[in-house]
Amino acid sequence: MKLEVIGSGCKKCKALFELTEIVAKELGIHDTVLYSTDINKIVAMGLMSSPVLTVNDKPVLVGMLPDKERLKEIISKNI
């Protein structure tokens, strides 16, 4: 399982990263959540908003910070 938050380093990106860590723990995912500020990765995927959350390198959330429950729903749907 590879969870990665990619962002430009803005507040929203960090907040999504921290929330993802909490949610991953609650879902029993033991892999570390990765955090990258390499924007070229976002662009190379063809996306244009930050932050992006990928599950196994597939973007599942683009350009927004959902609340905890919704994030849980999105992650568990994609694992």
Next chain:
Amino acid sequence: MFYPIQLLADWLTYTVFGIIPKTLLASAVNFFIFDTIKIFILLAGIIFIVSIIRSYLPPEKIRVILSRKNKYIGNVPASLLGIITPFCSCSAIPLFLGFVQAGVPLGTTFSFLIASPMINEVALVLLLGLFGWKIAIIYIVTGLIISILSGVVIGSLKVENLVESFVYENSVNGNNLELPSLSRIERINYALDYTTDILKKVWPYILVGIGLGAWIHGYLPADFLVEYAGSGKWYAVPLAVLIGIPLYSNAAGVIPLVSALTEKGVSMGTTLAFMMSVTALSLPEFMILKKVMKIKLIFIFAGIVSVGIVFTGYLFNIILK
């Protein structure tokens, strides 16, 4: 349309708080309650609608439309599409790279980058709620003209050499991109999330802005600022633009404040120029754009937009006298 809110504001002011009508305090409190409720209702409604539209037209789809367009005609749809796209400085770089690397011309990209923050839904709601629909429309139309023309000028300057070289080393093909598809419920959820996200971010600024505005409305004499910022003062417009540059993150609080100042003698053109400067010229955005372009290009971009805004300010100081 806002009559029930006025009734509620009257009831709260005179009955619940027991303030004596026709006093300065009553006028300020009444104004504060009425404006706050009205603005938050408008914000929630309009941000929700725009978010729904946007869920059908994310930047990735906009890029496909823009990369097919002709070099000059592209500026018009780029500016129009900029209206519905939210602009957060965290997305400035991926937007810029994503557009340019997919072959969207530089001038078209700039039209989009200018329109997107300048004509945003929060600013529009505040303009509509506090200044009325005529000023809101003037703001949209002149904002569009400024972003279209600035993009055309930047495009014709042939400044591709001022973009950092790594930008052109990569290219992306955005045409076959598969985005996570959304059901109707997911779109509504997205719009709800987005609306609460924005409201959470802007409410303190709006309260402080409306609060100060209410105080000014109730306590300052009507022509208090004419002497300093009336339409007869030539320096008012450029000064307003300069003051607006560092205020970006506070656009939500600035507009209610300015609306009260307008009542006290700041002329309408100056006010429009100030609001455009607050939204379109943002210091944090300039700092971020430094990663992908040379400082010279940032100055060219800021300079052209500033000229457009100052011109708008003078023009409406004459027209809206």
